Amino acid sequence: MAKNRVVFTVTLGELAEVPGTPFAYWAPKSLRELFQKYPPLDRDVARMPDKPKIADVKRGLATADDLRFTRFFWEVPVEKIGTSKDETFQGKKWVPFAKGGKPFYHDIQLVVNWEKGGEEIKRYIAERYPYLQGKWEWVVKNESFYFRAGLTWALIAKSQKHTFDMFAKPAGTIHDKVCFVASNSIFITEEKTLWSLLACFNSSLLWQCFVLLDPTAHNKNIGYVAKIPAAPFILQNRNLSHLSREAHDRLREWATGDETATVFVAPWILQVFDALRSGTLQMPKTGHPLARDFEWRYGIPEVALEHARNSLQNKFSLYALAEACVIWEGELRKRIEEIQRQIDDEVYRLYEISDEDRAIIEAEMGKPVEAEEVEGEETEAEGEPEEEIKPEGVLTAEEHIKRLIHYLAHQVIREDPDGIVPLQDCYPAGRSKLELGLVSRVRKKLQEIFGEELMPTVERELQEALGKRLDDWLATDFFGYHVGLYRLRPIIWQITLPKSQRNQKSRRRSATQTVATDFSVFLYWHELDSDTLRKVRHIYLQPFLDAAEREVQQLEQRVAALRNSNALLRQLTDEEQRLNQAQSRLEALKKLAQRIDELLRPHSLQVESQSEWVKAKVNEIIVNGYSPNLDYGVRVNIEPLKQKGILPRGAGRVRG
Numbered sequence: 001m002a003k004n005r006v007v008f009t010v011t012l013g014e015l016a017e018v019p020g021t022p023f024a025y026w027a028p029k030s031l032r033e034l035f036q037k038y039p040p041l042d043r044d045v046a047r048m049p050d051k052p053k054i055a056d057v058k059r060g061l062a063t064a065d066d067l068r069f070t071r072f073f074w075e076v077p078v079e080k081i082g083t084s085k086d087e088t089f090q091g092k093k094w095v096p097f098a099k100g101g102k103p104f105y106h107d108i109q110l111v112v113n114w115e116k117g118g119e120e121i122k123r124y125i126a127e128r129y130p131y132l133q134g135k136w137e138w139v140v141k142n143e144s145f146y147f148r149a150g151l152t153w154a155l156i157a158k159s160q161k162h163t164f165d166m167f168a169k170p171a172g173t174i175h176d177k178v179c180f181v182a183s184n185s186i187f188i189t190e191e192k193t194l195w196s197l198l199a200c201f202n203s204s205l206l207w208q209c210f211v212l213l214d215p216t217a218h219n220k221n222i223g224y225v226a227k228i229p230a231a232p233f234i235l236q237n238r239n240l241s242h243l244s245r246e247a248h249d250r251l252r253e254w255a256t257g258d259e260t261a262t263v264f265v266a267p268w269i270l271q272v273f274d275a276l277r278s279g280t281l282q283m284p285k286t287g288h289p290l291a292r293d294f295e296w297r298y299g300i301p302e303v304a305l306e307h308a309r310n311s312l313q314n315k316f317s318l319y320a321l322a323e324a325c326v327i328w329e330g331e332l333r334k335r336i337e338e339i340q341r342q343i344d345d346e347v348y349r350l351y352e353i354s355d356e357d358r359a360i361i362e363a364e365m366g367k368p369v370e371a372e373e374v375e376g377e378e379t380e381a382e383g384e385p386e387e388e389i390k391p392e393g394v395l396t397a398e399e400h401i402k403r404l405i406h407y408l409a410h411q412v413i414r415e416d417p418d419g420i421v422p423l424q425d426c427y428p429a430g431r432s433k434l435e436l437g438l439v440s441r442v443r444k445k446l447q448e449i450f451g452e453e454l455m456p457t458v459e460r461e462l463q464e465a466l467g468k469r470l471d472d473w474l475a476t477d478f479f480g481y482h483v484g485l486y487r488l489r490p491i492i493w494q495i496t497l498p499k500s501q502r503n504q505k506s507r508r509r510s511a512t513q514t515v516a517t518d519f520s521v522f523l524y525w526h527e528l529d530s531d532t533l534r535k536v537r538h539i540y541l542q543p544f545l546d547a548a549e550r551e552v553q554q555l556e557q558r559v560a561a562l563r564n565s566n567a568l569l570r571q572l573t574d575e576e577q578r579l580n581q582a583q584s585r586l587e588a589l590k591k592l593a594q595r596i597d598e599l600l601r602p603h604s605l606q607v608e609s610q611s612e613w614v615k616a617k618v619n620e621i622i623v624n625g626y627s628p629n630l631d632y633g634v635r636v637n638i639e640p641l642k643q644k645g646i647l648p649r650g651a652g653r654v655r656g
Contacts, residue, residue: 027212027364028357034209038229045226054235055197057226058142060152060175061097061112064125067611067656069113070097071633072489073262075525078287081111083172084147088114095147096173096262096290100154103202104244104336105251106167107261108290109487112174118143146174151198153220164210164220166201168194168248170290193235199244200234202340203347208361234350240343247339249297254332257325259407260486262288267403268325268395269318270449272308275300304328316454318404318461322397329394401465405442406485409478409522412441413492419527420535423475423496423520428539438522439471475520480650488654489634491525495536495596495646497588519544519589525634530627537596545593548586555579595644599626605643609656614639 040046042057063069071094073081082092094111113120122136132138149171153164169175200206206228213224234240255261257268263284265271275281281299284291304327311320348358395403413421422428424437436444443455450458459470466473479494497519521540523532559579562572602624607615617636621629628637635656642651 028353028360030353030357031208031212031361034229034351035227038231040227041230042222042226045222052232054230054232056145057222058145058175059222060141061118061121061146062139062141062176063112063121064128064139065611065613067609067635068124068613069121070110071113072109072260072487073111073288074109074260074486074491075489075630075633076111077526081289082114083289085117088118089116097176098152098169098173099176101152101165101167102251103163103165104167104198104247105249105255107252107255107258107263108169108173109260109262114146114174147172149194150175151194151201152176153201163204163207164201164225166198168198168244170293172289195241195245195248196235196237197230198248199237199240199343200230200347201228202244202343204344204362205347205351205353208364211364231351234347237346237350239346243339243343243346246298247336250332250335252294253296253298254329256284256294257403259403259410262286263291263294267400267407268328269321269400269404270407272300272304272321272324272328273449275305276308276312300324301328301331303331316450316457318401318458318465319397322400322465325400326394326397333394398465401462402481405462405466405470405473406478406481408442408445409438409474410482410492411445412438413522413524414526416524416527418532418535419524420532420540421522421524422540423518423522424471426540427543429542430539438474442470442474475518476648479522479648483650483653488656490638490651490654491634493523493525493638493641493651494520494648495523495592495641496520496648497592518585519592526630528628528630528637530625532628533596533600533626537593537600541589541593541596545586545589548582548589551582552579552586555582592646595646599640599644599646601625605640607639609635611656614656 039051039054040048041054043049043051043053045057073094073096076094080092081094081096082088082090083096088095093113093115095114096108097110097112098106098108099110100106118140122140125136125139126132126134129139137143150169151166152169152175153166209228210220210224213227214221252263256263256265257271258264259267264286265282265284266274271281281296284294304324307327308320308324311317311323353361413419421441422435422437423439425434425440426437427433428435446458447455462470466477468477475496479490479492482492483490519541521536523536555575555578559572559575562575599622603622604619605622607618609615614636617629617632618639621627621632621637622640626640630637635654638647638651638654641647642654
């Protein structure tokens with residue numbers, strides 16, 4: 001059979017071999033026959049009770065208001081995250097919540113409020129939908145399957161990739177829209193079955209079986225997934241099981257360098273550096289319960305370490321470490337692609353699809369899918385916290401260096417006793433001791449890691465990677481970078497002057513000089529309380545105001561003296577320009593102080609949100625003056641500061 005046929009001859013009976021009789025005229029007979037030869041994945045959902053039971057395909061939890069009931073795990077105390085129903089009755093309110101997905105391994109960063117077995121969600125659903133007459137289980141579906149290991153995938157296709165993007169959902173989690181778990185009545189060991197199923201459902205052949213059932217391939221609905229032919233002998237295939245497990249473990253190990261991952265250890269660049277020095281790999285430091293069973297199986301590829309060793313033989317270089325990280329990811333991607341090819345080959349072989357028919361199937365897969373949203377169809381984005389869409393591609397060496405600096409800055413701010421860190425060294429009000437700022441503390445950490453003698457090289461390469469000096473990047477770029485990295489739910493906030501009112505070309509001055517420079521402090525989310533803004537206003541901002549007023553007075557006296565003398569016009573003009581700049585800085589600082597004072601007084605706000613709960617809670621925390629409630633999450637608590645304009649522009653992306 002030729003690859004590029006334009007005329008196909010097929011009978012109605014042959015079309016009927018596929019459930020629902022889709023008009024799959026192009027499909028070779030061997031593909032259509034799979035639906036007759038093998039049982040569906042879930043006979044109950046597929047309504048084929050005479051077939052063997054392979055798995056249960058189940059819808060999961062729909063909260064009816066994700067902005068209210070879900071958070072990213074970094075928004076909540078990690079000790080409040082539980083992985084069993086019993087723990088939700090023992091003070092562990094939050095449970096890992098599997099949504100969306102990437103193939104083989106997907107880091108489950110969301111948590112859902114399942115306190116006391118989902119008491120609040122169930123009550124909310126009963127109140128919101130009175131026509132259910134209290135039958136919350138119509139929305140909170142299949143609760144008996146919660147906390148069980150399984151496989152899950154995104155309900156809505158968000159890309160043109162020809163795959164389910166299915167991943168292994170570990171035990172101790174709750175699944176969102178769709179999931180399936182192996183049936184104990186069929187499989188000897190559920191774990192082995194899940195890994196072979198994972199491989200099978202990430203194969204191109206089973207994806208094309210799905211496309212036969214749903215030609216638009218837009219909504220990966222459980223009704224279609226349940227009908228996919230699942231050959232029982234494949235589910236015990238050790239080769240498939242080993243391949244998918246390897247892909248999962250390699251991807252999980254790579255996630256240890258991602259600061260927002262549940263299994264985070266350290267930035268990739270530090271992992272390479274530590275491996276070169278000690279030859280050991282560290283374990284995850286997040287304390288997240290999903291990281292408890294983590295173990296290294298593959299580690300950093302030797303080719304990446306060898307590159308770093310060779311590059312560092314003569315002299316130290318941050319770029320050499322970063323390039324080793326690029327090689328690490330490149331090797332990972334090559335191996336995942338090879339695993340995918342091996343899985344495809346094995347699945348085609350086991351399903352007895354000839355090379356000729358495979359060519360036809362893969363030629364059809366190469367055609368673009370025109371996915372149209374069906375009116376009234378549930379959309380996965382509805383009610384969810386917004387996420388930053390990160391482009392695909394290998395991280396650059398510069399990105400690895402930025403990740404290092406972000407991590408060190410995060411460490412500095414998290415370690416501060418009250419979670420308030422000024423940008424530059426300063427003398428806070430009422431304190432006689434100089435407080436080191438973020439810039440100095442990050443440099444100190446760099447020195448502790450790489451040594452004082454290497455700091456000139458480190459500083460030079462940082463400036464090359466960041467595109468500006470370290471202090472300038474922390475002042476102007478760090479917060480926006482953090483917002484994107486932390487999926488539009490930042491846990492570090494920067495209070496600073498509005499961009500239009502900042503001193504664009506501030507001269508560097510020592511901390512002992514009483515000169516008004518750009519004011520900026522960073523706040524740590526987990527230390528935020530009703531006194532935080534008061535401390536910012538009176539302990540950190542007030543000395544800047546006082547210094548700015550003194551500077552203006554001194555310059556006014558200087559200008560007056562020059563006007564009364566026969567000073568050169570150029571000298572007078574220069575001093576007048578300095579006075580105008582100082583007056584502008586003073587006005588900016590006064591405006592910032594005024595805005596913080598307004599936040600601390602009772603007020604109300606108009607809030608744009610798809611969640612009425614968000615609107616109500618924002619106004620609840622400001623009705624008597626800003627008093628944050630961390631249980632409400634970043635989205636609610638950052639809104640008043642965002643609207644007052646005391647955060648950089650990047651804060652505007654925090655919405656939902």
